[in-house]
Amino acid sequence: MNTDNVIEGFFYNGGTQYKILRRTEYPQKVTAESLDQLDQWNCLRTEFQHETRGENIMGFDYGPSMGGVIESILFRMYTNGERIVSMSAFPHFKERAISIRSQPFDMALMRMERFNGFHSASYSTMFCRVIEQSMRIKTTQSTHMIRIIMMEMERIASHIFVITRLCEAASQNIAAFHLNALRERIIRLAAKAFGHRYFFGINSVGGTARKIHIDHLWEDVGQIVNEFNDILKLLSGSRIFIDRIQKTCIIERPWLSGPALRATGEKYDARMSDSYYDRIKFNVVSEMGSDSLARFLVRAREITESGKIIEQAVSQIETTKPVIETASEKSGNSLVRIETPSGNAIFYMEIEDGNIEYTYLRPPSLVNLEGFLLGMKGNVKTDFPFAYESFGIWVSELSVIA
Amino acid sequence: MSRWILRGLKKGIITSRFPKNEPETISPWSTLPVYMKNSYKGCPTDAIHNNEVDLRRCISCGRCSSSFSPSLNVNNSIILRSERYLKKSLKIYVLDAGSCGACNTELHALSNPFYDMNRLGIFFVNTPKQADALFVIGVLSEQMKRVVKEAYDIMAEPKLVFAMGACPASGNILGSSLSGILDADVIIGGCPPDPFVILNAIMNARGDVS
Numbered sequence: 001m002n003t004d005n006v007i008e009g010f011f012y013n014g015g016t017q018y019k020i021l022r023r024t025e026y027p028q029k030v031t032a033e034s035l036d037q038l039d040q041w042n043c044l045r046t047e048f049q050h051e052t053r054g055e056n057i058m059g060f061d062y063g064p065s066m067g068g069v070i071e072s073i074l075f076r077m078y079t080n081g082e083r084i085v086s087m088s089a090f091p092h093f094k095e096r097a098i099s100i101r102s103q104p105f106d107m108a109l110m111r112m113e114r115f116n117g118f119h120s121a122s123y124s125t126m127f128c129r130v131i132e133q134s135m136r137i138k139t140t141q142s143t144h145m146i147r148i149i150m151m152e153m154e155r156i157a158s159h160i161f162v163i164t165r166l167c168e169a170a171s172q173n174i175a176a177f178h179l180n181a182l183r184e185r186i187i188r189l190a191a192k193a194f195g196h197r198y199f200f201g202i203n204s205v206g207g208t209a210r211k212i213h214i215d216h217l218w219e220d221v222g223q224i225v226n227e228f229n230d231i232l233k234l235l236s237g238s239r240i241f242i243d244r245i246q247k248t249c250i251i252e253r254p255w256l257s258g259p260a261l262r263a264t265g266e267k268y269d270a271r272m273s274d275s276y277y278d279r280i281k282f283n284v285v286s287e288m289g290s291d292s293l294a295r296f297l298v299r300a301r302e303i304t305e306s307g308k309i310i311e312q313a314v315s316q317i318e319t320t321k322p323v324i325e326t327a328s329e330k331s332g333n334s335l336v337r338i339e340t341p342s343g344n345a346i347f348y349m350e351i352e353d354g355n356i357e358y359t360y361l362r363p364p365s366l367v368n369l370e371g372f373l374l375g376m377k378g379n380v381k382t383d384f385p386f387a388y389e390s391f392g393i394w395v396s397e398l399s400v401i402a
Numbered sequence: 403m404s405r406w407i408l409r410g411l412k413k414g415i416i417t418s419r420f421p422k423n424e425p426e427t428i429s430p431w432s433t434l435p436v437y438m439k440n441s442y443k444g445c446p447t448d449a450i451h452n453n454e455v456d457l458r459r460c461i462s463c464g465r466c467s468s469s470f471s472p473s474l475n476v477n478n479s480i481i482l483r484s485e486r487y488l489k490k491s492l493k494i495y496v497l498d499a500g501s502c503g504a505c506n507t508e509l510h511a512l513s514n515p516f517y518d519m520n521r522l523g524i525f526f527v528n529t530p531k532q533a534d535a536l537f538v539i540g541v542l543s544e545q546m547k548r549v550v551k552e553a554y555d556i557m558a559e560p561k562l563v564f565a566m567g568a569c570p571a572s573g574n575i576l577g578s579s580l581s582g583i584l585d586a587d588v589i590i591g592g593c594p595p596d597p598f599v600i601l602n603a604i605m606n607a608r609g610d611v612s
Binding site: 094197262 | 409428465466514534
C-alpha cells in the first residue's frame, strides 16, 4: 500500500488551509472540498463522535473519571447488549490550553515538556529542533546523541508501561509486576543519568542544559532489555494472554501512527528520515494482523531495537557537559517530525524576530484515538481494556497548543 | 506458572525498606532545591524568595542549578490536616483533573515491587465511594471542576484530600490550582513528586512518623 499521500495534519493559518502529507517537509495549501471526504477528517478536527441510533441501541457512558483508565476521558459505547455497535469519545474534560505563542523560548519549552510528561524527552526535543531548524542553530553531534539516548530510554519505559497495562487488563498480574519493576529500573537509570525521572530540564534550545552522567549506562540498559526479552518469552507462552489480545480491535488504516500503524504491516517510522539517526543502525519493526496482539509485538520488538540504538549513541558522544549553540537567523519556519513512543508527532512553527508567531502540533494520540474507536466496532465490552491499552493513547496530548 | 515463580525467587527481595530505612534512591530534581551560593533571579514560577523555595510552586525545572542544588530530602510535603483513623488502611482514589501524565505514572509506580504500597496498607480503589483519600493531580480544567466536587461529596468520612504535585498546589505554569474548589489537607511538592516523597506524605498524613 502506498501511504506517501496520507494526510497527517491539517491547519488554518492567515485564512488559508494547509495539509501536511507523510514524507513531506513543508505544509501545502489545500481546499476544504478535498478534505471533507477524508476518513480521518473528524479526528484531525478533534471530533471523535460516532453515534448510532436504532431500535434497542443505547449509549453506555464510561468516564470521565474512572479507575480503569488512568486519564480522564469519557467514552460512550452504543450497544444493544454485550456487543459494541459504535463508540464515541469526549477527551476534552482534562483539556489544557497550553500557550506558547509569543512566550520566551525557555518558558515555552517548559510547557512543552509538560504537554505529555511521560513522553517529555520526545516533545522537548521536537520543540528545540523546530526552533533550531527555523533559526539555523547548528547543534553538536553530542547534543544529537544525548537527545537520542533520552528518547530511546523514554521509548523503552513507555513500551514497557503499555505492555504492563495490557497485562494488568488481561489479569496477567505476575507478569505485570515483573514488567513494572523493569520500568522502575529504567526510570531510575534516567534519574541517575539525567537528574530527573522524566528528563525535565535537560533539553534547551541550542543544546542541553545540564551535565549528564552516562557511565555504564549502556550495560545497565542492555541488562534491562535482556530481562525484558526473558519476560517476553514467558508471556508469549501464555495461551490465556494471547487469546485475550488476538483478533481484538482490528484496525487497518494508513493514517494510523506509530506502533498502531506498524502493526498493520506498514514499515513507516519517522526515525528513518530523521537526520539525528543517520549514523545509527536499527530495524523498523512491523507485524501483520492489525490487532492488539500485533501492536503488543511491535512494541516488544522495538524495545530491543531501542537498546541497540542507545549502545551506538553512547559510543558517539564526545562530551557530556552542557553545550548551547546560538542562532544565526532571527526568523524562519520549519516542520519537524519526531517518532514519539506512541507514534510520529508533527510540529510546524513560524518565528518572526525571535518570537513564536504560529504553531501547529499534531500528536499521534489524535489519530490513534480515532483508530481505537473505529476498531472497537463489533467487539464486546470486555475487550475494551485490552484494546485501549494496546494503542498507548495519551489524553494529555489532546490539549490545545497555541 | 512455575517458571514465573522461579524467576521471582531468582530476583530475591527488591522491595524497599522505607520508611524503616532511608530511600534507596531519589530523583534529584524532584526534591526541593536548597540554597548553596550566589543569588538567583528568574525562577519561572516565582518560587524563590529570600533564598527559600516554595514547594507549592517549584516545578523541578532545575533552572536555578547555579545557586541551588537538590536537597535529596524525602520530606517534601505540607500536612495541613492528618487523620489517625486511617493509619492502618488507606484507600486512594486518583482523580486526573488535567495532568501531563507524569503524576499518573508515578502513582502507578507505587504498586510496583520496589515500593509495594500494599505492605503499608495503602490501596487504589476504582470509585470515590470506597475511598478514604482523594488524590487530585494536574491543573484544574474547567470541565473537571464539577467532577472533582462530585467525587469529594460522595466520599465517606473521615477523608483526606491530597494535592499532588505543583499543578493542583499552585497551577504550575499551565493553569489553575485546586484552590477555591476543594481545600487540600496535604500538599505534595515536585513535578512530578518522587514515589518515595508520595509515600512519605501519606505516612505523615495518617500520623506515622517517618
